[in-house]
Structure formats: C-alpha cells, structure tokens
Amino acid sequence: MSKQLTWDNKGFYVDGEPTYIMSGEFHYFRVPRQDWAARMRLLREAGGNMLATYVPWLIHEPQEGQFVFGDCPSRDLQAFLETAAQEGLMVLVRPGPYQYSELAYAGLPGWLVQRYPQVLAMDETGERICRSGPSEAACVSYLHPLFLQKARRYYAAFCDVIRPYLASNGGPVVMTQVDNECSGVHLWNGSFDCNPDTIGLGREDGRWATWLHRKYGTVTAMNEAYRASYTAFSEVPPVGRTTPGLNRVIGRDYGDFYASMIAEYLHTLTGWLREERIDTPVCHNSPNPGTNSLFLETTQAMGDQFLLGSDHYYALSPTWPQNNPTPQYAAAVLYSMDLLHAMKMPPMIMELPAGNLSDSPPMLPNDLLAAYMTNAAMGMKGSNYYIFTGGPNIPGTGTTDDIYDYHAPIGAFGEIRESYQSVKAFGAFMQQHGWLQTAMRSTQVQLGFDWKDTRLWDYQPVPERPDAITGAEAWRRTSFDLLMAMMSGSMPPAVVPISGELDVAKPLVMVCPDRMRHENQQRLAAFVNNGGKLLLMPKPPVQDEYGRADTILADALGISKTAPLSMRGTHARLPGLGHVYGIKDVCTAEIPQAAQPLCFDAQTDTVIGAQWAVGQGQVIWLGFTFEYRHFAHAALMEYLCG
Known part of the structure; x- marks a missing residue:
C-alpha cells in the first residue's frame, strides 16, 4: 500500500483524486492485538479510509534512555502499522510529545517531570502552573531547552520505527501530527507559560525581549504604546490574568508572544521529523473552535505542508453547557470552519466525537449523526472519530479508568454499539455525495x-x-x-x-x-x-x-x-x-x-x-x-x- 495525501483549501486528495478523509482513532496500546484486523475492517465498512493513533512517550520510554518498541503487543507499533497496511487503511501517527488521552502525565513519561521539575511551566509570579495529580503535574514549558533535549531523543527513536512504514517507502503512514492541542495544558490550568528559562526573563537576548524588539524597534516606541518608562526591552515583565495593575497592552503583547512560541515549538518538532527523514505532511489540532486563532502565527510559519485542524466536541461531561448538538454548537462549528479556511486550510476536524469519556450525558446515535451532518453542512472536508474503538489501559498509565472504552462505536471488548450505525450512515452519505469533497459553502x-x-x-x-x-x-x-x-x-x-x-x-x-x-x-x-x-x-x-x-x-x-x-x-x-x-x-x-x-x-x-x-x-x-x-x-x- 502506498498512497499520497495532499490538499488545497477546497479539500483533500489521495493520489490526486478528491477524497473525504474519514479516520477513526484506534490505539494499538489499548486495543488487544488479536482484535486489530477485525476492528479495522469495521472501520472500513463504515466508510473509513484512515486510522489515527497516539504513540505515547509514556509507554515507549518508561525509564530514561530505555526505548521499547515491539517487546509486547501493546507496544508493537510496527505490527500495528503492518496490519493497517494489510487492511488498506492510511495511518496518521500522533507522537506528541503530548497526547493527553486521559493518560498519566498527559502522555509524558513520569520520570521527566519528577526528575527535572525545572522544565515545568510557570505563571508570571514564578509559581508552577501545574496542580496536583498525574495529568496536571505534566504541565511543561514547550521550549525549555532541557525538555526539548529529552523530547528530541524520543523523536529520534520514534522516527526509526516508523520510517520504513512511510507512504514514500510503500507504507501506510501518510501524515504525522506534532504534539496535541497546544496551549490547552497551559490555559486550562490558568496561565500562559512564563518559565524564566524559556522566555529568557531579564535578558536582552531572551525570547521575550527579542520579540518586543522585533515588534517595536525602539524602547521609546514601546513606551509610547505601553504609556510606560522602561529603559530596556528586558525590563518588561510577563503578565498574567492575576497580575496586579495589569497593563493590558503588555498582556495582549504577551499573548501574541505566547502564540509565537507555539509556532516556534511546532516548527521545531517538524524540523526534527525532517532531520530524521520523515517526509509526510505534518498536522496539528486546535483544542476547540475558540482557540483556532492562536495558531495563526503557526500557519504562517509552517508553509503548505502543514495542516491545522480543530476539535469539535459538543459534550464531554455533565458540566458542559449542552448535552447534544444545539444551534449554538452549529454556530461555533461554522465560524471554526471559516477561521480554518481563512488560514488556507481545508477544514479537518481532528477529533469529532464518536463517544464520551463520561457516562453522562449519553452520546445518543441520532445526536452523533446530527453533529456529523452539521459539520459536513458547514464545510468539513475530513474528520477523525474520537475514539472509534478502545480497550484496557496498560497498568499504571490511565487516569480515569482501567478500561478506556469512551462509549465508542466499537466497545473495548469488541461489542458493536448503536452509534456504529451513525458512523456507518454518515460514511455512506459522504460516499453517495462525492461532490461535497471539494464543494465550497454558498454564502451571501x-x-x-x-x-x-x-x-x-x-x-x-x-x-x-x-x-x-x-x-x-x-x-x-x-x-x-x-x-x-x-x-x-x-x-x-x-x-x-x-x-x-x-x-x-x-x-x-x-x-x-x-x-x-x-x-x-x-x-x-x-x-x-x-x-x-x-x-x-x-x-x-x-x-x-x-x-x-x-x-x-x-x-x-x-x-x-x-x-x-x-x-x-x-x-x-x-x-x-x-x-x-x-x-x-x-x-x-x-x-x-x-x-x-x-x-x-x-x-x-x-x-x-x-x-x-x-x-x-x-x-x-x-x-x-x-x-x-x-x-x-x-x-x-x-x-x-x-
């Protein structure tokens, strides 16, 4: 199997043919190996042509310097990719460093944050952003040099494993995702990252001072904008939501600077892939419609081999404002699609709900199909069901349950749920209406x-x-x-x-x-x-x-x-x-x-x-x-x- 995935702002193409990308999240480290092929066939029967999987750093470097791939079924990425190729499915690999996915330390190895606390993200007061708990404690500073050093080594090991399975080598891997939902791990915990080592606090050659210099040119111009009297760019402090007497112009600048750090981080990860001869297109997923615009600088920096998608959930717990796809959800979907399109992207929904981590509210089949049709009506050109199927967590790696089932269309033990019919119905609809693959939404x-x-x-x-x-x-x-x-x-x-x-x-x-x-x-x-x-x-x-x-x-x-x-x-x-x-x-x-x-x-x-x-x-x-x-x-x- 060897396929080439390309795109323009109208849609996706596989070997030059307009194609709706219908992917399903399918974790080799959770789904029992003996069930891989059968569940992949169910994805194909529902109209799927791709599967996506995280490749958690947590499980592949359990001890620092000890990289393990293929020693057991739940770490046998190679066999998984071979099975996908045999079943005729393209593959999107998602190596992180972050995965989230309700994994301990959000998918990072525990030794990283326990042994090297200096890599953790900090707020403007110098306090760690992270709270207690195995997921929140892994709130790292993306561009901290020590974090990058450790992550670079993991990327090298990962690349050695997937290189033979690239589409350019006749394999199924057609795209690689760098990190996951960037900004989420910081903003969900209440602050931008202000780690002093990362931003070069107090140094004229630091990232923050350099960014200010690039924007304003002179300290005088900066002071005019800030109505301040600094004598050097390096004197300007980072600011956060709780900064007393917050200068909101500085706050806006620091937010733009933070967006530029996301762009630098994702560009750095992509550079590592290229250094390791990974030639697939690269993608990333915005956490939700409201964060799409944080990646404007990223899309401008990354070029035409980069795809930005977004995640479009409508309910993940009883605390969400709605239990089903409402008109408010439809409005958010529409502007999300338009923001992606304005960034020259074919709208790809990297995480389209197929289940729910929580037991309540229930993910009803008709609601799911309504969400899929809503996204299609607003211009969706590709999607990845999160999750299509699940299974047991490797002991010690989960944070929510021993079984990562997610109320998915295909249950953790292979049971076929009613929601599978929704997935299947949507797949049939998209196949019957091929004109939608490159059609643009009519507007007045x-x-x-x-x-x-x-x-x-x-x-x-x-x-x-x-x-x-x-x-x-x-x-x-x-x-x-x-x-x-x-x-x-x-x-x-x-x-x-x-x-x-x-x-x-x-x-x-x-x-x-x-x-x-x-x-x-x-x-x-x-x-x-x-x-x-x-x-x-x-x-x-x-x-x-x-x-x-x-x-x-x-x-x-x-x-x-x-x-x-x-x-x-x-x-x-x-x-x-x-x-x-x-x-x-x-x-x-x-x-x-x-x-x-x-x-x-x-x-x-x-x-x-x-x-x-x-x-x-x-x-x-x-x-x-x-x-x-x-x-x-x-x-x-x-x-x-x-």
Whole structure:
C-alpha cells in the first residue's frame, strides 16, 4: 500500500483524486492485538479510509534512555502499522510529545517531570502552573531547552520505527501530527507559560525581549504604546490574568508572544521529523473552535505542508453547557470552519466525537449523526472519530479508568454499539455525495472580524468610556448574535477576517470595537470606496489598538460625534419592517446630510440608522447591536443586507 495525501483549501486528495478523509482513532496500546484486523475492517465498512493513533512517550520510554518498541503487543507499533497496511487503511501517527488521552502525565513519561521539575511551566509570579495529580503535574514549558533535549531523543527513536512504514517507502503512514492541542495544558490550568528559562526573563537576548524588539524597534516606541518608562526591552515583565495593575497592552503583547512560541515549538518538532527523514505532511489540532486563532502565527510559519485542524466536541461531561448538538454548537462549528479556511486550510476536524469519556450525558446515535451532518453542512472536508474503538489501559498509565472504552462505536471488548450505525450512515452519505469533497459553502453575506479580537479576551484593554465596545464584545456579537441571526434567515453568512480578501459583491457586516488597528480601518474604508456595501454597527472606532486617537474610518465614512442614547426598554422602528426589540449599545451620530434615514428610536424618533453613498459603494450605519433572541433580528439583517 502506498498512497499520497495532499490538499488545497477546497479539500483533500489521495493520489490526486478528491477524497473525504474519514479516520477513526484506534490505539494499538489499548486495543488487544488479536482484535486489530477485525476492528479495522469495521472501520472500513463504515466508510473509513484512515486510522489515527497516539504513540505515547509514556509507554515507549518508561525509564530514561530505555526505548521499547515491539517487546509486547501493546507496544508493537510496527505490527500495528503492518496490519493497517494489510487492511488498506492510511495511518496518521500522533507522537506528541503530548497526547493527553486521559493518560498519566498527559502522555509524558513520569520520570521527566519528577526528575527535572525545572522544565515545568510557570505563571508570571514564578509559581508552577501545574496542580496536583498525574495529568496536571505534566504541565511543561514547550521550549525549555532541557525538555526539548529529552523530547528530541524520543523523536529520534520514534522516527526509526516508523520510517520504513512511510507512504514514500510503500507504507501506510501518510501524515504525522506534532504534539496535541497546544496551549490547552497551559490555559486550562490558568496561565500562559512564563518559565524564566524559556522566555529568557531579564535578558536582552531572551525570547521575550527579542520579540518586543522585533515588534517595536525602539524602547521609546514601546513606551509610547505601553504609556510606560522602561529603559530596556528586558525590563518588561510577563503578565498574567492575576497580575496586579495589569497593563493590558503588555498582556495582549504577551499573548501574541505566547502564540509565537507555539509556532516556534511546532516548527521545531517538524524540523526534527525532517532531520530524521520523515517526509509526510505534518498536522496539528486546535483544542476547540475558540482557540483556532492562536495558531495563526503557526500557519504562517509552517508553509503548505502543514495542516491545522480543530476539535469539535459538543459534550464531554455533565458540566458542559449542552448535552447534544444545539444551534449554538452549529454556530461555533461554522465560524471554526471559516477561521480554518481563512488560514488556507481545508477544514479537518481532528477529533469529532464518536463517544464520551463520561457516562453522562449519553452520546445518543441520532445526536452523533446530527453533529456529523452539521459539520459536513458547514464545510468539513475530513474528520477523525474520537475514539472509534478502545480497550484496557496498560497498568499504571490511565487516569480515569482501567478500561478506556469512551462509549465508542466499537466497545473495548469488541461489542458493536448503536452509534456504529451513525458512523456507518454518515460514511455512506459522504460516499453517495462525492461532490461535497471539494464543494465550497454558498454564502451571501460577510461577517467581518479582526484576528486579535478572537483571542486573549482576558487581556483586552479596559474601555475608557462606559459606552465603549471591546474587541471581545465585538467578536461575541459577530460569532454568536449576528451569526445566529443570519443562520435563522435566508442569507447564508461567511465569517471573514477584514485583513484578508473581501468580496465587494457581498455585503460586509462589521461590529466595530472602539479600538481597531489603523490598517484595518483603512481596509474597511477601501472596501466601500471600491464598491462594497458596509453595514457598520454601532459606531466606527475612535482609537487604534494602542488607545491613540484614530478616526480614519469615521472620517472616510462621514460619521462623527457619536454619543450613547440613554434609553430603557427601548426598541427600534424601521419603516416597512416594523419594530425590533432587544437592542443594546444604542447611539446617535452626526451623519452626512444626504444620508437616508432607515431606523428610528421608537420612543424619541431619533435617527439611529441610515444609509448613504461613499465613493463607489454604500454605507449603512446601524446605531445599535442586539442579543439574538427573536426572528425579527434575522429579518432586520436580511432587510439591511438584501
């Protein structure tokens, strides 16, 4: 078996043929060896063409310097790959260093964190991020030199094992995943990594100071942005959520720096693979839709042989906000797909739920199929069921149970569950509708966003005015309220970065924060001047990202002197449409005399919406936002965008 996996932003190709990638997570170190072939056939019968497996450092280097592969069935990766080839399945190998997967130390060897505590991640106070427990205690600093030294040695041993099984050597291994859900192990424990050895704290040649130097050029420019009086880049401390008197501009910078460290880390792991003559494409999985944008720098650094996917669970425990795939889940799926597509990726869902670690809520077959169809409708081009089948944990390696069953379609002891029929039905659907493999979702409206507003919400600047809208609030209005309204109507939306290519043939809706980068304000102005239709809510920005006065967009559109309209229980009146309730962030503005009023406050008859021509295009100013609750909100957006 020898297949070549390639892709473009429309979809995947196997040996040049458009192919939906349907993979199942299948752990050789858990599934009994005598069951490998039979369960692989069940995956094939359900439409599968690939399987994915972690290769845990934890089990293959149980003692430092002792690498063990093939000494027992649960460590026989070679035999597993041979079986996959015999069964006609491609393989995605996931060597970490991290796996998570409810393994002790998140898949890292215990000796690493016990013997070398200096590699552990730290918060801005110098305290370890990790808590007690076999998983949390393995919260390491990705770029700590000692951690990289130990991980490099493991990668060499792993590469020696899989090299003969690469697709280029006639084997089944077509892709390699570097690490797993980067950022999760830090952010889920409450902080960015601020390990002083990793960031070079206090050193002008350290990573953090070098990053600041690269961004600002001079300390004077940096001080202007920070409104500070540092004398060197190395004086700037790392910051976290609990930093007293947090300078949020520094916080945003440190978050961007952290994203750059993720990019450097994944680039380093990929470099190791290439040094060891592993020539497969490389991939990584964002922990969830909300973290996709943390990997923007990674996708820019890694090139066209790198694939970023995302994980799309809807419930993993009773504490999750929903028990089944809800409209809110569908909205998150849609913007996740669009963010991946904006990064030039064919949307691949690296962990699509096929079961649940918890007994509650139950993963019902109809719910699972609804989740799969929802993802397909929003543009999914490949998926990996997590997990397709499980089995016993190697003694001492599990953290949740002796049996890693996950309520999977194929149980730990080979039992076929009802959910297998959902997997099979979805596989049949994708095979019957091959046109979906490269089809692009049809859209009529663009919902604009700034990449910086989609992440690092804890570090967004505190508004200087009570009526100001933060970037986080603007993204919330866009990714939920506007998206839900558009999804409830007849004009399908696309969520697009305003720093990317904007289509002047489609209306662009933009909820503007008070602060917006100068270049993005310019892009919005150019969009209108070049013939686009811009629906701006609720008012244009008045500052750049550093809080300096910047009204280039407002000036270009002819909007000035915005002010909050003090009202209680208000609603809007639109002639020809009726009343719209549930509005907020209401404001007035001075607009061009030639503007045509569209919308009025129903109590005072004040104009709170109008349209007029600018250049070759049109501007619609809507002086409010809304929390989506009523179909009237969908009707409003169709009325204005149509």
